[in-house]
Amino acid sequence: MDSYPKSAEILRRNRRYIPGGVVSVNRATAPEIVFVQGRGAYLYDADGNRYIDYHFAFAPHFLGHNDLHVNAAVEAALRAGESLYGSGTTVAEGRLAELICTHIPWVESVQLLNTGSEATYQAIRLARAATGRDHIVVMQGGYNGWHNDVACNLMTPLEQLGPRVSPGEYPFAPISAGIPEEHQRLVHPVNFNDLASVRYVCERYPVAALITEPILQNVGLILPEPGYLEGLRALADEFGFVLIFDEVKTGFRHALGGYAEIAGVVPDLVVYGKAVANGYPMAVLGGKAALMDYVVHPDARRRVLLAGTYNAHPVPTAAAIATIERLLEDGGEVYRRVEALGAELEHGVGETLRRLGIGATLVRQGSACCLYFMDHRPKDWHDLAAHHAFAADTQMRRELIRRGVYFFPLATKQCSISAAHTPADIEETLRAWEAALASVGPSLEKHGAVTGVA
Ligand SMILES: Cc1ncc(COP(=O)(O)O)c(C=O)c1O
The missing domain is CATH 3.40.640.10 (Type I PLP-dependent aspartate aminotransferase-like (Major domain))
Incomplete structure (x- = not known):
């Protein structure tokens, strides 16, 4: 999915009455997608596309959309x-x-x-x-x-x-x-x-x-x-x-x-x-x-x-x-479930990075994670800003979105797993993530980040 004609039309109309067409300027994105429904782990856009959501509106829907x-x-x-x-x-x-x-x-x-x-x-x-x-x-x-x-x-x-x-x-x-x-x-x-x-x-x-x-x-x-x-x-x-x-x-x-x-x-x-x-x-x-x-x-x-x-x-x-x-x-069963999903995602991404020979570090706490194109966990903002490949990160997110996995298309924004995700969603995500990483590989080489697996 590369074009979103119905989304574009809605945005064009909204721009007449809302500066930039979007309330909350931090919601403006490229690609410009207008969502019309959120159910469980999925988002649906005005053009009829479905996405597995890991943005969750900057993270509130821990139980999934419309629980x-x-x-x-x-x-x-x-x-x-x-x-x-x-x-x-x-x-x-x-x-x-x-x-x-x-x-x-x-x-x-x-x-x-x-x-x-x-x-x-x-x-x-x-x-x-x-x-x-x-x-x-x-x-x-x-x-x-x-x-x-x-x-x-x-x-x-x-x-x-x-x-x-x-x-x-x-x-x-x-x-x-x-x-x-x-x-x-x-x-x-x-x-x-x-x-x-x-x-x-x-x-x-x-x-x-x-x-x-x-x-x-x-x-x-x-x-x-x-x-x-x-x-x-x-x-x-x-x-x-x-x-x-x-x-x-x-x-x-x-x-x-x-x-x-x-x-x-x-x-x-x-x-x-x-x-x-x-x-x-x-x-x-x-x-x-x-x-x-x-x-x-x-x-x-x-x-x-x-x-x-x-x-x-x-x-x-x-x-x-x-x-x-x-x-x-059930004594916090939700936390155990999302931890298991998070561990599965982390393991799968680690394997993918090894297969592709990409040096990157996934930092995860339970249901929240972020992949950094650097060889260590960032210690502070300076460390992160000095080492992370921001452009490749944004590119990777766009590649994921094209493949039906919604990460907010801005570098370093958190990937949020919810209790509504299933192991099958994680598997589908890992397939998309591998393809997305393969396509950003060349830009990482330019950044000097392909140094083996961190
Ligand atoms: C850590 C943290 N504190 C405060 C806020 C502000 O919350 P709100 O957007 O509900 O005003 C946010 C929003 O993203 C946040 O992430």
């Missing part, structure tokens, strides 16, 4: 006449909060919001209110949403980034226009897996919070080195900043308690999103009650405003409850 159990819960809530009241509490929001706090014991209380960006915004505001400090530390190559504090240093090309501004810090590299310079002064980007840089910044500025994904999952997967997350915890205790884990992508996907549960490191605040409601708009801000209680602080001058017309809307709330119930079934 029947989740949709049944949503339909039941609507049939029961549940609506948005905007006054007082509801039984459903209490049930969801209880489920989360019961199964993630260190999350003492929660607030329910709509998107990851809102939740990371509020986490940082809580940290500033509680510490009385303004500065924050963020990660190069991390993504924590679109707001002024964090819209920076994601996939910034090294030549554009320039040298470090100090031994511990990189320049704030905005990923959006319109961020006031005053704001940028308060944000300190550091390298992931580099504790010395965090210490450097903390010794020079009054740091309210450090926010990080425990695995950098917006540039593929950059895993924390042993001791790194523990080191961040120790630095937070030493310098008195609030440690915020942004588990918008890792939460509920890698374990119910997110990657913090796997690593055994407890942050002060955590943000969940995406997989928590399997594709419905829901985000959770939670953590230590002493911090969360700032939203009801008796002193109005210290109270944090946390509001939102649509917070805990009954539709995503019902979806989140149903999702968590599914994840809890």
Whole structure:
């Protein structure tokens, strides 16, 4: 499949009313495909093509598209006449909060919001209110949403980034226009897996919070080195900043308690999103009650405003409850199933690389993985940006799409397996992946990456 005439027509029409024709500029793609249906592990486009999906709308549908159990819960809530009241509490929001706090014991209380960006915004505001400090530390190559504090240093090309501004810090590299310079002064980007840089910044500025994904999952997967997350915890205790884990992508996907549960490191605040409601708009801000209680602080001058017309809307709330119930079934059988599928994919890709003599490294955590055309796992954004063959990666994705396997066509974007995939889907994917890799081989030779199997 190389041409998408019906998709092109829809996009052409939408461009008249939507800048670029697409809401959310990061959804603009080449090839320009318009999807009309998502079911289980599959996507269908306006031209009648079917794809095995590994993009899953940037990863929320951990159970697959339109999971029947989740949709049944949503339909039941609507049939029961549940609506948005905007006054007082509801039984459903209490049930969801209880489920989360019961199964993630260190999350003492929660607030329910709509998107990851809102939740990371509020986490940082809580940290500033509680510490009385303004500065924050963020990660190069991390993504924590679109707001002024964090819209920076994601996939910034090294030549554009320039040298470090100090031994511990990189320049704030905005990923959006319109961020006031005053704001940028308060944000300190550091390298992931580099504790010395965090210490450097903390010794020079009054740091309210450090926010990080425990695995950098917006540039593929950059895993924390042993001791790194523990080191961040120790630095937070030493310098008195609030440690915020942004588990918008890792939460509920890698374990119910997110990657913090796997690593055994407890942050002060955590943000969940995406997989928590399997594709419905829901985000959770939670953590230590002493911090969360700032939203009801008796002193109005210290109270944090946390509001939102649509917070805990009954539709995503019902979806989140149903999702968590599914994840809890049979002692976490879903996690075992997707781990097995992930292992099968990893094994198959390894064999393919060996057969083709391509040097590349697949990094995987459970159901999420990324193939890097480099001979080692990236340690941080600099390492990745300096070694990975980005153009070949994008080309490989386009070749996969042509063969009916949907990877987001932008280098390093995560491959997400869902509980709806089957071993047969993985087999079909591996056949397509082999053909795609064979066709990008020559461009890898130019990059100098064909060095044997990593
Ligand atoms: C780790 C992380 N944090 C925050 C966000 C922002 O979430 P949202 O797009 O729901 O605002 C994202 C979105 O991709 C994310 O991956």
